Amino acid sequence: MSPSQPASLLRIHVCEGDKYGEQVLYEAIVNRCLALGLAGATVFRGLEGYGTTAEIHRKRLLIRDEPVVIVVIDSEEKIRQALPILESMIDTAMIATSSVEVKRIRSGLLSPLA
Numbered sequence: 001m002s003p004s005q006p007a008s009l010l011r012i013h014v015c016e017g018d019k020y021g022e023q024v025l026y027e028a029i030v031n032r033c034l035a036l037g038l039a040g041a042t043v044f045r046g047l048e049g050y051g052t053t054a055e056i057h058r059k060r061l062l063i064r065d066e067p068v069v070i071v072v073i074d075s076e077e078k079i080r081q082a083l084p085i086l087e088s089m090i091d092t093a094m095i096a097t098s099s100v101e102v103k104r105i106r107s108g109l110l111s112p113l114a
Contacts, residue, residue: 003035007039007102008079012086015065015093020089026068029086036082037103039074047061073102 012029020028026043033041049067050056056106079097088097 004101
């Protein structure tokens with residue numbers, strides 16, 4: 001079995017149509033994560049969900065309201081440093097962090113997060 005290392009997983013739950021200035025929020029967050037040098041970020045679109053407002057978010061005819069989850073992974077220290085920056089970009093969201101074990105595989109070889 002290949003060795004793994006501890007890391008943090010950050011999940012940011014927003015709506016597809018949320019904005020950061022003129023930019024779509026999830027795109028702005030991914031771009032900021034890249035600029036901060038975080039190991040990786042992926043955006044997932046949900047079919048339906050609700051959060052702090054208890055309003056159901058789902059695909060509608062003319063409104064971009066589907067739930068979106070941005071998943072970011074890196075060391076606990078780098079996630080902790082990035083979190084206030086990312087939070088400052090968001091008006092309404094639910095954010096969750098968890099400790100995980102990570103194996104980073106590149107061309108069949110394991111490589112560290114950093």
